Amino acid sequence: MKRFLSQKINSIILGILVMISATLFLTTNGDATIFHVAKTGKDSNSGSEISPFQTIKRGIKDLTAGDTLLVHAGTYAEHFFSWETSIPNGKSWEKPITIAAHPGDSVQITPGGGKAFFWITDPQAKYLVIDGFIIDGQNQAYHGFKFQSGPTHIRVQNTEIKNTKYSAILVSIPPDYNGPSPNTYHEFINLHVHHNGSSIKDHGFYIQSSHNLVENGIFHHNMGNGGKFFQASLSGVANYNIARNNVFHNNSQSGKWSCGLILSSGEGNMGYNNIAYGNYAGLCILHRVTNARLFNNISYENENYGIYVGIASTENSYVENNTVYKNGVYGIFIGDDAKNTKITNNISYLNGNNSSDKNIGLQKQTGTIISHNLTSDPLFQNAQEKDFRLKEKSPAIDKGEAINLISKDFSNTPRPQGASYDIGAFEDIPQIDNIPPGIPQRLRLIN
Incomplete structure (x- = not known):
């Protein structure tokens, strides 16, 4: 049986090929x-x-x-x-x-x-x-x-x-720009972006402006990050960007600090329903960012971190309903001047050489709130095959906190399905017995 996440990735590739080859009705x-x-x-x-x-x-x-x-x-x-x-x-x-x-x-x-x-x-x-x-x-x-x-x-x-x-996609702001963050409303949809760049400074996408969408793409083997929303010298730019339903894998070189996806330097950036694996760090919130949000993501088998929040003052970040599994050093790490981070409804399991204190790590941070997370065995359907859906008896089912913004899960299933939200990226769908009762046999009437 093919691996669950391989099917997800293959479906994205198939979608790209179909969209490229399908007839245009003009x-x-x-x-x-x-x-x-x-x-x-x-x-x-x-x-x-x-x-x-x-x-x-x-x-x-x-x-x-x-x-x-x-x-x-x-x-x-x-x-x-x-x-x-x-x-x-x-x-x-x-x-x-x-x-x-x-x-x-x-x-x-x-x-x-x-x-x-x-x-x-x-x-x-x-x-x-x-x-x-x-x-x-x-x-x-x-x-x-x-x-x-x-x-x-x-x-x-x-x-x-x-x-x-250099970077495959670059949306840039002039270094002498001094106005409000430009709202550019670009869309990058169903892209396959790979083997780009000459150094760690070159990325799959590098977007410095606001209100852009990156969706249904595959970003891999780029020399720097898979992609990032970031502006190095200006504050208050790169706002309200969205990366969703993408796969970020095997970006950068071993030992080089980088991420599959970075939300950075702006207000209200979001990454959700993404898959990250094989990167130095999977998904990151970094550098002068406020109200950034990572939810419904799956981050597994990255070299060091599944999810990293910190570096140069992050504030009011949200890490919610993610599934983080078997990353090299930490599952979820909050540190390096991170302020008021909320970590809710995440599964973080078997990270850092199976050490329980490496599933969620805190260093040099203030105001972090940790609530309704699961760091023990969540009973995945088949972790070896990267099927991170929940088994029927999973301790993650109905144990999460309601989060109004997150109305659906990684697979677009409405939340909640049971008494409360499930923990992790997947919402379990209760099995309903639809088998009708059998026809009674050998009945006899009693007067």
Whole structure:
């Protein structure tokens, strides 16, 4: 039987492949137009399916709000700097500009040394969708995508990014910026981001702005963190970002301080329904962050920490309903100037060489509240196969504290199912006897 979490990861991969290859149902209402690019085309053509352009750059030139550019199979050595190539804007998510791989086609982008597929600096609402590409930096391109100095509303989906010299995705703020945190509303959905970066400072994604979403991605074998929301020199930025339903595994190098996912330097960032394993630390809340929240996550077999909260003043952090198992040094660690952390409804078991005092560790912190956690055997369905659902007699069932924000579990099951919340990432679904009673046999009437 396949491992439960392998099925979860495989389902994400399958989702990415299906979304990349599925047929696009494109509307042609009003003046919306579908243009085509193919290796066999010419830039002097009309851009129709039977008369395609040869380059993506030529195809972009004619796009207006609502239009779609479909790129057919092949390898395209192209890059786009917004200060060199005008990248048009959509009007809304209902009427965006869409640049997509043709359904079923494998379209590889090789941006070239010092470049990115899209490097956008326009301080405008772009409403731009980029869909279905394979971006190979060939260890020369700086990034897959760089959005700098304020463009907003860009959605990258169903795309693979690999072998970039620095971070695969960089959303940056100028170092001399002195205004409020820019709200950029970017979305990174169904991505496969791997083998990027040259040093510990290079990550799967590095997002410095606010109100962004990273969802349903797989981030692995990146030189630094799998991904982080963080701005190093400015306070009060990188706010209200969300990472959910992702897998972060085997990022960084052994012994190098890094995390699968970091929530940092801002207000109200959240990570939930994620899986982290094989990293130095699985999931982290670090550096000048307030009201960050980690819940419904599974963090197991990381080199040192399952969940780490601390370093350079974290305040009012929440670690809730996570399952943390068999991490090298600590399961959940709170320290290094962490203030007012609340640890609730977590399973933390067999961490730190099976030492019970390593399941939840506290050092150099103040105001930590620990409530309704389980550090003894939770009776997982099959921990060896990474099936961390609960057996029927688990001591985690109905023993948690009600948390209004957490209305569903890792598998999208509503909480609670029983008398109270379960502890850990999974809510047990009580077995209901639906077998009807048997038909009585050999009855006789008694007068």
